[in-house]
Amino acid sequence: MAKVELEQVIKAYGNLEVIHGVDLQFEHGEFVVFVGPSGCGKSTLLRMIAGLEEITRGELRIDGRRVNEVPAARRGTAMVFQSYALYPHKTVRENMAFGLKMARTPRDEINARVRDAAGTLVIDELLERKPRELSGGQRQRVAIGRAIVREPKVFLLDEPLSNLDAALRGQMRLELSRLHERIDATMIHVTHDQVEAMTLAERIVVLRDGRVEQVGTPRELYLHPANRFVAGFLGSPPMNFLDSRVVTSGDGWIECLAPGDLRLRVGVVRDPGVDGGGVVLGIRPEDLRLGRRDHGVVVSGRVVHMEYLGSVLYVHAECASEDGPTWRLVLMTKPDTRLQAGQSVEVTIDARTCHVFDGAGVSVTAFSRGEDSTTG
């Protein structure tokens, strides 16, 4: 059993604080992914849990026990590094056995555990080789093997897939998921790749500048981003944002004026601010409809660019109001839609699919689809 709790965890180098009071709780056996742009502190946070980085203030508990001062090897954690960090002078077997040897595990048991792990990862054939004789994918498996022989309660992965090519990465993603089902450990995975985060995670922690932006299931985060950053970070192509102005507001709704004199009436959980205050409307590309539809307002524009992905087509349209500046919308449509660059199109925006972010970027959207947003 391994419940991981972080309470007001702070990391500072001298006067420079890089992690600002993080509170997180993970249940036993959860697959958690830390995601965020580079420099957001996700690796630092992981290394603090691992014991490679001192915790400046705050408390880290594993299974209820404070482990701030417990050496890395005795926290019941194991780590897979981005560079794999296999010992070049040791064979695969020695690499996998090293941690157990350091823990004075009896030799028979070491052998048995290495054999099991090697079997699980299908690297039995490689045990006597040195890391330099292995391919990238094989090294990756060995690095995972080295972690699992230690039977950790918490399994830490620091961007383990980023050195692999795309095809291998997809395969390893599946294997990691399967591994998670098989081993009895909480997994914490760090990545900057949102696809990896969405596909692997049971829960995603989005980080920015050393703070937690939002925690939730991939679905929660995608459908109900708590703020503009999360909304823009998850999803590709990213959400369209329209700088708008509140013109009237009522009980649980506001009417906004978006570029191009679009008037949209959207539901809000609270009034985002004073009359005439700026808000940002966000619409996912897949929520925009090509052509004139029921429900929603219509905006006309010109096709400037198309991305054909086989299963879908992304259309970049440039819209202009009579005297205002131009702005762009990206929308997703069926791949067999016939369009040409330069062609005029009409796009329908359905106010029910709009997200609303207040002046500080916090979501005030009231969702009618039943799910509650979880903010972190």
Next chain:
Amino acid sequence: MTITAHDSGALTGAKGGIRRHAFEYALLAPSILIVLAVIFYPIIYAIDISVHETEFLEKRAFVGPKHYLEFFGSALGWRIIWNSLVLVVGSLLLTVPIGMGLALLINMKIRLRASFRTILILPWVISQVITAMLWSWIANPQFGPARLVTDAFDMLPIDFFGGIDTAMASLIVVNVWRTFPFAMLLLLAALQTVPRELLEAAEADGAPAWHRFWEVTFPLIRPTVMVVTIMLSLSYFNHIDLPLVLTGGGPLNETMILALSAYEQAFEFNKIGYGSAISIIVFIVNMLLSLVYIRLLRSERHV
């Protein structure tokens, strides 16, 4: 803000109190202590001895700068300084151009390049004592091959290392033989960093070879030339083995240089105080040359 986790890990450590870094200090302590004990303490001791009267190994009365004044007040002192200068400058004037010439040749697309290089480096791996032995035998006035040369000119056999007129020149020749490979290797390494396109562009412009060298190659390798010059100067200035075995500083102090004189005064005449004073002069010259060297390395980095 772009602090990533890798910037400072548990091992690279953050700045903090001295006590937190006991690990690093413990690792570094043996190196520090041993150089303090075996190099720094002796140099201070040497300064101390140099301002005292001495009797065998014992320090006697404090005499201040007496030994220094004695050295700089004597004709022999100035003679020794002059000799050191002649040896250093004379050896440099031959070694650097020869090393440069050979480096240029080896840097060309030639056959057997590696073999040429290997053979040309050989003189440099041989100790000064053995070098001195080999050359004394070559220059042996009775049976040495050098006599073939004097015979060819119908001259009387010459004792090259023992003759007043020839000793210094002969010492310089051997010095050049011993050190040209060092100059050649360092300059060769520098030449290999000169981009071929630059030289090819100059060639396409019709610049003759010597012009290409002075206008393109030399400016680029000048820092290395300076480094080589300083390192060789230090080597020529500090060596004792070669002159001690070849000429012993003779004949009549004709090849006596500072380093050898310091050794001779202390170990052969048992004038430890006086010898120490001379070795401190050697030390000061080393410091000055080293400072020039450090400054060179710094300015090179800024270019």
Next chain:
Amino acid sequence: MTAGAGARIARVLKNITVYGTLLLACAVSLFPILWGLATSLKTDRAVALFPPQWLPDPATLDNYREVFPAIGGYMLNSALVAFVTIVLTLIVAAHGAYAAARGDFPFKRALLFIILATMMIPGVAILVPLYVVASKLNLFNTFTVLVVIYSTWMIPMALWLLRGFFETIPSDLEDAAIMDGCSRMGVFYRVSVPLVVPGFTAVAIVVFIFVWNEFILALSMTSSEEKRLVTVGIYYYITAYGIEWGKLMAAVCLALVPIIGGFLLLQKGFIQGMTAGSTRG
């Protein structure tokens, strides 16, 4: 056509100059060594011939037979001192180099400067005090004093060189070792040290050449025959019995075997190392 022929002649002339110069330089490099080798194989009578006999006739190993017992002993002494010096230098410098490469601590620059600044102090400047101190500590005429001083002279160079090697070790690797349960010392011994073996080899080569070729300290710090290093042993041949050139050259050739042999085998390491260690006067 004539232009082509002219170019060809120019090329041939250029080749003659280039190869001619190189061959001449090689001849100059090799001549003293080969002349010594030829002499060492001659009989005493043949040594004292003028004009000189270029190839020994008859060739004999008598000189070698005669000098080997003594020179062999000196060579063993040199090898022993070199070996212990290498070990001591590596132990001390590797620890220091690791701190220099991995640590970030107060006064680091100053402490490293102290170590490196010693490269500016030539051996000759401290010969007298070393001699005095060695005498007072009853270390005169021991290998111990030679080993300690040689090691100290080599440590700054070794520290500098090894620091570069340690810096190439990815920090992830050391983090992995910590996760595997190593202490910081454990990381150093079990992971970092095995990875810088090439650096150790480079240092070992430099130190070996230095000790094998060193003369003046070995001369000043020893007095008895059984403590002579090879350079000192050879030096005493001159003064001992007038000069018997055949025997002297045999001794010289024996002393050259490890150096030239090692050089031919490990040329790259030699060049690297000698360039690094060349400033010690």
